[in-house]
Amino acid sequence: MLLLKLIYIELIKIFKRPRSYIGFITIGILIPLIMFLIDKFGFDFQQHHFLPFESAFLFQGSLVNGYLISYYLMTVLWVHFPFFIILVAGDSFAGEAAKGTFRIFLTRPVSRFQVITAKFIATYIYTAIIVAFLGFMCLGAGSIILGSGDLFVFDKGILILSQNEALLRFFIGYLLAIFVQMVVASLALFLSTLNDNSVAPIIGTYAIIIVSIILSILKIDALESIKPYLFTTYFDVFFSPFADPIPWSDIFNYLIALGKFIGLFYILSIVSFVRKDILS
Amino acid sequence: MTTIIKTHNLSKKYHHRWAVSDLNLEVLKGQIFGFLGPNGAGKSTTIKILLSLVSPTKGKYELFGNNPQYKGNSIYSRIGALVEEPDFYLYLSAWQNLKFLADITGNISKTRIDEVLDIVQLKDRKKDKVKSFSHGMRQRLGIAQAILGKPELLILDEPTSGLSPEGIKDTRELIKRLSEEENTTILLSSHRLHEIEQICSHMAILDYGKLIVQGDVSSLLHETDFFITEIIIDKPEDAMKFLLSESFLKKMTVSGEKLKIHVSSTRRPEVIKKLVEKNFKISSVIPRTSLEDYYLSLIEKRHIK
């Protein structure tokens, strides 16, 4: 019961801070703008990818629709989108330490373990909401501006998913994207417990993500052995549902790997925060 | 009497400096316990340890006979605290801030939130965001959150800092009232020595993290002979010259019509008698203690050492 109250309080803290809305505002403006620009200036897509068919087939209808753009916009979930999560998660502990609010909060009958857990859960809820908002904006604004329809993806060649099938895949994809962003949030929260200034965990988390992505991308034999230990290696799991059939086994394995990172950052946060002296 | 706070060789080391060293403190139920010491003496660190904000390097402490390090934080539902300058969630209103704290403390009604806001005279501003509050108002809100749960133990670190004279007076009266009416035990850290002197029944003085002295205020001042007698007298300069020959008088000062004499209460009638016999006209005799002098003498002694 106390934990629920703490989660509720943490959610109010998150949603009362202006920085929590930076992501929503950016997504709310940028996504419809992208859709509008594509509608206005086109998207050179179909011709390029259907060259092998051009001589024999007639393309009836268009594959450039809101779903296709939404699918490609999911790539922002690797590098760009985490910024919105980090901005909130990185400030969670460090911000309170800097402002001194822990002094009135932690002198109550509440354990630090409960505070950490509540902060993690509240940040995950925020993460889920903002990822869902991204999905809603992409698919919603995309459908309104560019229309909906079948989804063109690459999977062992070309795979065209029917509209209903695509929606289901998007739903699963965004659920997995939430899980990926939870890893980002967990890392930012952990670094936040180590600092009394929110700038350090924000920059630190972002730097770790960028470096890890670079290491995951580089095709160097020597790096292959460390790739399983980089959480970014599993970051593309949210594109897995767009394969046919859906590779559930791979997704499950990826989720276990990502879950391990979430668990690791959570435990490290507990160790760090429970022992932390609140000096400010 | 029940022991509310007890520390056993409590020590805290920051890097290479001992902020608190082998502190043995005991606060009993119902006491208003003054916690004195210069800046960096270890008062705030001790309070933070007692409130589990900082973990001790060695030693242990008990609150209500339990060690929160092992017994968990439920004990803090019986404690109200104001540590240094209170910092609230600035983007929330005064009422919302208190509601949060009430929710996690448990068993605190909304009426009680209004009640404490009324006590600290912030009821009219309860819907305003804390970021619009002055320093004094935040300090008052800090006191409000500390007394929110009707605590059995109230730990106040510089509670009157930043308050107006009127606010200081109100806070002082509130502390006295809580002690008298609700038998609340109060640990009060302050730089205002006369405040401690006026409010506290007991005190401890810390310097360089070490406990110098601990006991009830009047006994300490009495034992250590730090009583002042203020005499409103005609020709105070002459009176001072006349009394200089008396060997038992340690220190005298003149301020306007006021002659201040450091003299123990037992020797006070003798001094008055001598002055009357010498035809000095005395309009009033005001016995006072001087914690300030006592405090300074102790600190000076240690620093000379």
Next chain:
Amino acid sequence: MKIRILIILLFCMYSISSASDTLSPGQVLMKTQLIYSNLKDFSVKAKVIADIPNFRMPVKTVEFYYKNPDLFEAKTKGFALVPKYCLLPFSNSNKILRTPQNFKINKRVTIDKKKYIILQYINDNDKLKNKILFWVDAYLWRIDKINILQQDKLLSTIDFSYQNLDGFWLPDTTLFTMIFPKGIPNASGPSISDPFGGSQFGTLQNQIDLEGQVKIIFSDYKINKGIDDNFFENRNEIAH
């Protein structure tokens, strides 16, 4: 009596057979198209089922609308890949079939006791030297199969099966079997190392030619119902 009927039948068969043996390419073509002269318009629903290696598309429903002489439109929800050539095997809808002078008889064959006249389309301007062969059923006078060859290499085959509706032979199922000389690359979706996916699409090619099929199953024909010209706003050029 029975003997007389048998004699008459044998005579007719001989006449037909000998006639088909002597017909010119233009006459053969005319015989295949004669039946459609009263076909003013029709609409039909078609299921498009693609079975192409490295290309998967859900079964799509397309509605085709045709109006004599050359209005054609395909409507579908979303996207569909519809074969460009010879979707409808009658001349008004098919430019090639309107040029009988470009045809010659390639050969006459009998398969499973069925006699075919194979017409070859000749286009002197075609630098690729495509050869298009039309297999005409010499008994029912309909085009049953089309082969497209490039430099004698078979590129695609179109097999028609028909249903007779209101006296018209209209396609019931059309099966397009085609070779993709370069194949369709086995590209994969976005990943952390290939953020937009399909990066190999332009470069990756299969070692062997891939054969794929597109089957179109027609149903629910509505014939000569009077479709307005305005309906064909986005007319499709379906056959050349």
